[in-house]
Amino acid sequence: MSEAGTAVEARGRDELATDGDLDALCRGLASRAKRAARALATAGPGAKDAWLDAAAKALESRSGEILEANARDVEAAPGLGLNAAAVDRLTLSPRRIGEMARSLREVAALADPIGEVVRSSKRPNGLDVVQVRVPLGVIFMIYESRPNVTIDAAAIAVKSGNAAILRGGKEAIHSNRALHRVLADELARHGLPEHGVQLVATTDRAAVGKLLALPEFIDLAIPRGGEGLIRRVVAEAKMPVMKHYQGICAVYIDEAADPETATRIIVNAKAQRPGVCNAAETLLVHRAIAPSWLPKAASALRAAGVSLRADAQARAILPDAAAASDEDWDTEFLDKILAVKVVDSMDEAIEHIARHGSSHTEAIVTRDLAAARRFVAQVDSSAVMVNASTRFNDGGQLGLGAEIGISTDKYHARGPCGLRELTSTKWIVYGDGQVRE
Amino acid sequence: MSEAGTAVEARGRDELATDGDLDALCRGLASRAKRAARALATAGPGAKDAWLDAAAKALESRSGEILEANARDVEAAPGLGLNAAAVDRLTLSPRRIGEMARSLREVAALADPIGEVVRSSKRPNGLDVVQVRVPLGVIFMIYESRPNVTIDAAAIAVKSGNAAILRGGKEAIHSNRALHRVLADELARHGLPEHGVQLVATTDRAAVGKLLALPEFIDLAIPRGGEGLIRRVVAEAKMPVMKHYQGICAVYIDEAADPETATRIIVNAKAQRPGVCNAAETLLVHRAIAPSWLPKAASALRAAGVSLRADAQARAILPDAAAASDEDWDTEFLDKILAVKVVDSMDEAIEHIARHGSSHTEAIVTRDLAAARRFVAQVDSSAVMVNASTRFNDGGQLGLGAEIGISTDKYHARGPCGLRELTSTKWIVYGDGQVRE
Missing domain, CATH: 3.40.605.10 (Aldehyde Dehydrogenase; Chain A, domain 1)
Known part of the structure; x- marks a missing residue:
């Protein structure tokens, strides 16, 4: 052979x-x-x-x-x-x-x-x-x-x-x-x-x-x-496959977000390296903060070369933004394009993520502890960030050392896969003649 | 709905x-x-x-x-x-x-x-x-x-x-x-x-x-x-399946086995509850111990109602045993039937297990530390027992509490599956505005 x-x-x-x-x-x-x-x-x-x-x-x-x-x-x-x-x-x-x-x-x-x-x-x-x-x-x-x-x-x-x-x-x-x-x-x-x-x-x-x-x-x-x-x-494949299909990652800006932190995070999540799976594709903004924050965030995003596709509520605040199509919420742009939506509540943001997200990485920006705890508990993604960029969902950044890929599955390995994720276990039992009664 | x-x-x-x-x-x-x-x-x-x-x-x-x-x-x-x-x-x-x-x-x-x-x-x-x-x-x-x-x-x-x-x-x-x-x-x-x-x-x-x-x-x-x-x-299934197909479990009696421990373990592994997956189906005996030990073990097994199917070397010692067919080494009898083979070395036993076993449970009986360590390292089963019955491969017996089944796969869960084996993980990252450089 x-x-x-x-x-x-x-x-x-x-x-x-x-x-x-x-x-x-x-x-x-x-x-x-x-x-x-x-x-x-x-x-x-x-x-x-x-x-x-x-x-x-x-x-x-x-x-x-x-x-x-x-x-x-x-x-x-x-x-x-x-x-x-x-x-x-x-x-x-x-x-x-x-x-x-x-x-x-x-x-x-x-x-x-x-x-x-x-x-x-x-x-x-x-x-x-x-x-x-x-x-x-x-x-x-x-x-x-x-x-x-x-x-x-x-x-x-x-x-x-x-x-x-x-x-x-x-x-x-x-x-x-x-x-x-x-x-x-x-x-x-x-x-x-x-x-x-x-x-x-x-x-x-x-x-x-x-x-x-x-x-x-x-x-x-x-x-x-x-x-x-x-x-x-x-x-x-007839054997297990470790994989993710897409990274449609969302950043949710809570009503209790610090505005400057929110801007820094969305610009980084979208524009620092737009072609990778942990870059953000969707921005969800609570309606209470949208009128004051969105215009400033939009100009920072545009300064970073990002073009915006906004829903009707967001366009009322950002009249220059293109209109988002239904497809945009389900698209991994892998480019400097961001879909923007104003939500009435965190629940609406969580529902949007459950419907349109890819269970890869989501982030919340907030100063409200209860909101952070609830977002983290209810968002079912491989990694959930609180006041940090989605770009941190990476084996090196999370402290795993080397990474062979990111899994959005729940079976076996979830999130960045390093050495441990390429292992199984074995039970070893040492006795001195024990039998089952 | x-x-x-x-x-x-x-x-x-x-x-x-x-x-x-x-x-x-x-x-x-x-x-x-x-x-x-x-x-x-x-x-x-x-x-x-x-x-x-x-x-x-x-x-x-x-x-x-x-x-x-x-x-x-x-x-x-x-x-x-x-x-x-x-x-x-x-x-x-x-x-x-x-x-x-x-x-x-x-x-x-x-x-x-x-x-x-x-x-x-x-x-x-x-x-x-x-x-x-x-x-x-x-x-x-x-x-x-x-x-x-x-x-x-x-x-x-x-x-x-x-x-x-x-x-x-x-x-x-x-x-x-x-x-x-x-x-x-x-x-x-x-x-x-x-x-x-x-x-x-x-x-x-x-x-x-x-x-x-x-x-x-x-x-x-x-x-x-x-x-x-x-x-x-x-x-x-289009989703993962937690399962084992068969339990073709072997007990290997090393040349350094304590004879009475060996007999107690094989009788328990085979006869205590023959219809379950962690019951033994195969007995592998080192040729150095076979002439002295096999006759005593055979009479204990027969006293427990077990019938033996032996290879040529074992039949030379146990003339009354039926001849094992090629198929017997790959059969989960789920009954009081045991296939018996004399091996020239532990390596032959390990090879037999690799070829005919179902990666479920194997046991070695030995007083030799080096033999135990090598058997445990080289036998690729969900559980490996040293001087203990194969029947212990069970969630309750291994301390997991309840058990929903036993997996012989390596992906996700291996061996008895309890509460932990029905879980995944999620990465949560708390920051105060960190972005990726």
Whole structure:
């Protein structure tokens, strides 16, 4: 199987003869990952951290071959229809390689989650019961453009004791192969299974579907990219999927908000980085504060380049704002556009969020403790901010260290997903001959 | 919707006109559950525990109507093809109603998991970050025969802040309706949403499929019953499913086992209650101890009514044992039958478990610390016992209090599932105007 697997990594789908070949190749890849996962599950922190540090060093010392491979991707990018922003995300430089090395070292410095005791008790019959953290197994990561995801995903997966199968975008195929070579070479040198990190280097989209149909080998799929990619993965996956579809995040300005805090937060939540999932898309303003606050907020937002789409009540205060359409409340603009609505009460804001939000991140700005407590209790989102920007829903910002994505699901992991979210648990019971009465 | 919902509970499918009706009725049931879940999510421990205690009391005071309903089910049972054991499981008595009431009171006495702080930190920028436990939402429980599951599932779901949709077997329909009435009446009396516990009282199997297709309303499905039921639920569910298919549990007798402990444990693991998932199906014996230990163990097992199916090496020691077939290693006998194999090493035992086991429960009997540590680390089951019976893989025995089932999955919950396993988390961030730089 090993030779066959190497073949799929070296050749493209175009060179494969039949669908049966692709089947066998994907099964080979996935079953090698499963075997590697068994070895990684019992690898100690020492080996994993030594690998991370050595890989960081190797990224720097082998930056020549990485940049060369990346140049091939960048050269091919216009032919694949990438725009300037996408080409920028794709392009590596010594500085960006240095950032990748730094993130490997940061993951090495995090505490190892494996073996952590989650719960324990001594039972009346003398049994010692311990619930300990163990890895999930094999993680299949499907992502687009940015080559640094290859490094980050491998680091987080292996640090948490899992094997990784990486499937990057075809626009980054040469970069990802070069980066993967560095990671894999160092695995073998540090006593870790060489198939602990594998790259699906065929660009055939059918390979993704084949792998998603192998729950006996793959324990979790994590798609990162546009909503279309994520919906496709969810539809095809026979294993759990860690994901969020959208980030339609709202900021609610309560009647008891401090006006300057409110302005600072909505400008940051909307405009600091509008293309990401935790940026705000909706502004909900209590009618008691709207007449005095909205004009000032609007001019600050416009100064930051934001255009407003307002409901009728908000347009009565902001006559220059465009009219919001029904669709705008359900749209993740990912751009400097903000939908603005005046609400009669906090209850109306909470109802609006329940109906139109994506359960990702919401914020309230208020000085009223009771309002904050009620908003936090009743808004059912992965993160709820009180007097802070929605942009803080991020693994680094919340103190998790590295992050592999954000989940809006409630099952298993919710919010930013770091090392702990890639683990499961195992019950271990120590006795001295106890039997059940 | 409310009247329509009552209708589906009162009538059977036979009386429904079209598939469209069933669609609308299931959507009504599920959307009412979702609304009830929002109210239950913020209900305090006081109301939930008062409901549990009052429902316990009402079970006792209304035992007449419950026994009357149960008598109708018992009368109809032979016509539905139930054997004597199944009729016994179905039959209620004042004593069994008393046990149900007791289990409600036990759940009331457990700590409320909702609001528990899972992690917290203060960030360098002054943000206070708290991860708190919240309910999952709506739980759909699909089960067979035993009416007490109606009580237990409702109690565990509501105590953990979730709404429950209960779908029992048609053989228990009248009993379940009577039990459900008691639960629902007390919900309304204690300020909890009356639709916090609903019963799918139509016996049409199509209703299960309809409900499993509603992930927008239902957050988790839990099937309890035969493997066929569970596979059907997994195949149809569009939401996560908490489950195990089988319990093919192995006991490994190490060369350093204490012989008497080994005998006591295998007899208990196999014969104390052979029809349950944590009973042992496979005995793996190290060849160094097999000649001296197996004959004594075999006679103890036979004295407990167990028949043995042995591999060639074991039959050389136990000539009277039947020959094991290849299938026996993959069979959950649920009966007093035990497959016996002699292994050359602990590694062979671990490999056998990896290949044939169901990741449910395994046990090692040994006095060798290194062997115990390695077995525990390398066996990938939801619970691993050292010198204790497999029968201890149970929520009550491991100290979780009530249990709604056992999961052999790694995602979200693994092993016995109690209150905590029916929860998710939410990140709450308190600031005083912080924005992202």
